[in-house]
Amino acid sequence: MSQTKYYIVAFLISFSCALFAQSNDIEDIDVLKMRIKNTIAQSDLDRERGDYFNAKDNLESALDIAVSIDDKKSQGIIHTKIGKLQFTVNEYNKALVSLTKAAGIQRELNDDVNLAITYSIRGTLHASKKEYKDALEYLKSAKTLFEEEDLENKIPEVTLTQAKIHLSLKDYKTAKALFENTIVSAKKNNQNTILSNALIYNGKALDKLGNNKQGIALADEGLQIAKAEKSVENINEGYLTLSAIYENDKNFEQAHDYLQKHVQFSDSILNIERANLSPEKRAERISTYNAAEFQKLKKQVEDQESDSNLAKITTILSIALITILSLLTLSLYKNNNIRLKSNNMLQEKNDDLIEAMKKAELASKTKANFLSTVTHELRTPLYAVTGLTNMLLEEEPSEKQIPHLKSLKFSGDYLLTFINDILQINKIEANKVELDPVLFNLKTKVENVCSALNNSALDNNVIMHYDYQKDLPETFIGDNLKISQILINLIGNSIKFTKDGDIWVRVYSIANKGNDYTLRFEIEDNGIGISKEKQDNMFESFSQGSIQINRKYGGTGLGLSIVKGLIEILKGKIYLKSELGKGTTFFFEIPLTYAPETVKIEKEDYSKNISKLDISNIKILIVEDNKINQMITKKILNKMNLECDIVDNGEAAVEKVKENTYNVVLMDIHMPGISGLEATKIIRTFDKELTIFALTAVTLEDKMHEFDEAGFDDIISKPFKQEDFEKKLYEVLAANQNTASSF
Incomplete structure (x- = not known):
């Protein structure tokens, strides 16, 4: 009886141990599966940061674990991810091998979801190689599988790639339709990066179909989303697309601006890529790998030292040395080829960008020069038209003349408004409008x-x-x-x-x-x-x-x-x-x-203020080559009881200032002989205190630094508002009078 009990107890112990061992095996598998999942997640993070080598290391570690526990599904997923990574770093042939392995495993397991992902990546890979027929077939298969599995959120990326292929094939209508489908799906699934890309590329399609305005609107919308998402690639693509569309629309200034932004972003992207994909990085990687291999071989040597087998040691070290030298030689050869190809591609791209920028700059300068010339030529006679009209209206014209004079005033004001509008649009487009809060x-x-x-x-x-x-x-x-x-x-x-x-x-x-x-x-x-x-x-x-x-x-x-x-x-x-x-x-x-309200300041009548000053000894010099403008400016000053002299060129202005004492000089800029700028520079060599106003029709802001350098105190644009002119005169005359009374 006691022996029977002994067998029963032994059986129970053995059974319990077996169960415990099986339980441990299940736990070990679960732990390893969790490790696979975590390692894949780490690889995804590395890839997003651009650290492709560490990403690949992690995937290979995960694959080793998956093979050790015969986890076929994980093996398929990892091969897909390795293929995508190899595709990212332009190792197309290796990527095809990895994706083919993945698809074989996934078809065997009927893992349609992951098979669809593999097909989608392979379609994109063939598109990159311009193998458009194969690409479209794989993308079609991927889309069908996603639809069968009710994975609507995976479809926008597929249709986006299909649309880009049709755009490359110049099938712009099909591309436009596919981009629009992508936009709708991406919005529905809150996929802003895909949405941004689809909007930008749809802008390209619309531009090719002749709808530049809508193309610009969509590309700009995509660019704004890209900026909000901080998607560097989409921002860069947006800049380049808008530059191309604006160039087609003959808006060379905008095209130039966006091209400059694209160049800056291209440089930053290239810096990132160089850091992760440069030959130096690869050489560093191989060097690290070889050092690790050498340490393994060294350990083998140390383990065998107890046998004192010198021949084996020599053989192993020789093999290690040959292996390292072979790998380094191969690495240097590949790196030189990569560097040469990269330099050639970058040089070609830079040459194209420089040429495009030169054209844009030339167009911008031509436009600025045209505006400068035209506005000056129009504003100068307008000064005469508006000035004479105002004078005639103030000199008690007959009732029959008043309607005609008012019509003339209206026409002059309308033309001046039109010119000012053109100038303001030019300033807005050139980002030269400043806030004055x-x-x-x-x-x-x-x-x-x-x-x-x-x-x-x-x-x-x-x-x-x-x-x-x-x-x-x-x-x-x-x-x-x-x-x-x-x-x-x-x-x-x-x-x-x-x-x-x-x-x-x-x-x-x-x-x-x-x-x-x-x-x-x-x-x-x-x-x-x-x-x-x-x-x-x-x-x-x-x-x-x-x-x-x-x-x-x-x-x-x-x-x-x-x-x-x-x-x-x-x-x-x-x-x-x-x-x-x-x-x-x-x-x-x-x-x-x-902000809380402060004390209100009443508007001053500067014409009356001037009449209150002691202006008996005030003298003003008008430098103006246009006879009508001379007469108008003189009449305005005479109405304020101010005396003035008139000369019609820069040389005469310099001589007049040397011979007489003036309080203010009103200097025109464009005159025969030396210009107003040159005349002012000469005057400043012997009189730095005299107030000199530039009275000119020139309005482009890029010229303002020239007025400062010449020594002008202020600028009065023609045609001017009379109250502005009176204010500037009053401020100068009042300051001079206060200075004189203090002595």
Whole structure:
């Protein structure tokens, strides 16, 4: 009986040990599977950081574990990831081998999900090699498998690659349709990186189909998403795409700007790639590998030292040395080839970029020179037109003459506005418009604009309504002049296109945090409205609804383009809502900072202030070659009881200043003989205190440093506002008088 018990106890112990061992085996497998998962995750992190060698090491470690426990599914996944990594570093043949292994395992296991991923990567690889037929077949298979497995979120990347292939094949309509499908799917799945890329490439397709404007809009939208996502590749692609589209649209200045940004980003990307894929990095990698192998061989030698087998030691060391030298030789050979190919490719790319940049710079300079010449030639006679018209209106003309003079004044003002609009658009495009924030009363500012435009509204039998949010503060810090210009353009636009109707101007807050407010301005009318097809282009330069509208209502078509540019400078946004025959609403949002109101300063009448000064000994020199302009400037000064001399060239101006004592010199710039700039430089060699104003039609900001270097005290642009001219004169004369009285 005791022996039977002994066998039973022995059996139970053996059974328990077997169960315990099996349990341990299951636990070991689970631990190893977890290790595979963690190692793959680490590899993914390394790959995202650009550390491709460590990523590959981790994948190979994971593969060894998967093989040791016969985890076929993991083996397939790892081969796919290794293939993708090899594809990333341009090892196409190795990538094909890895992807083929992965697909074989996945087909054997009916692992359709991962097989679809493998097919998708292989399709992209064939596309990179321009093997478009094979690429499309693999991508089609991948898409079918994803659809069967209900993996909708995997499809956008596939359709994006298909679209790019059709774009390369110049099948632009198919490409456009596929890009649009990708955009819809990516938005639905919140895949912003894919969305950004699809928008940018769809911009390319639309450009090829002749729709430059929409192409720019989509590419820009994709670029903004890329910036928000900090996707360097997409940002770079966005810059290059916009440069190409703007060049096709003949907008060489914008093309040049985006090309410069692309070059800068290309450099930063190349630096990253060099750090991870350069021959030096590979050499360092191989060196590290060889050192590890050498240590293994050395250990073998040490283990065998006890046998004192000198022949074996010598053999092993020789093999190690030969292996290391062979690997290093192969590495150097490959690295030289890689470096040579990379340098050739980079040189070709840089040559193309430099040539394109030269063309863009030439176009930009040509445009600037053209604007400089044309505006000067137009503004100079305009000075005569507006000046003479104002004088004639002030000299009690007959009733029959008044309408003609007013028409002349209107035409002159219209032409001057048109020129100023062109100049402002040029400044906006060149990023030369600067902000001038001041403390101002917003409510009063908008009221003043509405009041100033009310007469024009009444002429069209239009009633204006103004609504300012009751609890909204009134005083803010901001660029009130630009806000006024925006409102004048938008309200004036509504008045122009509304007859026998109403216009509503509303100001209210849509968000605030402390003293920082986001304000919305609405300008609504019930005028003729804008058709849907015209709304997309309303903010483009020289854009009116149609030729008939332009003839009937007038206008240059520049106002809304200026408005959009100014609002973007103020870090705001503008929107349009309209329906043909029912009216239009423009609403824009800008940030403003609340500040307490300060003491209001009354506007001064500088003409009266000058008359209060002792001007008996004041003498002014006018340097001007145009006879009409001489007469106008002299009359303006004589009306203020100021005496003046006139010369018509720079040499005479220098002699006059040497022979006489003047308080102010009004110096024209473009004259026969020496220019006003040269004359001023000469005067400054013997008189540094004399006040010299540049009285000129030149307005380009790039020339301003020349005026400073020549020694001008200030610049008065022609045609000038009389109150501005009077203010500058008063400030100088008052300062001179105060200085004289102190002695």
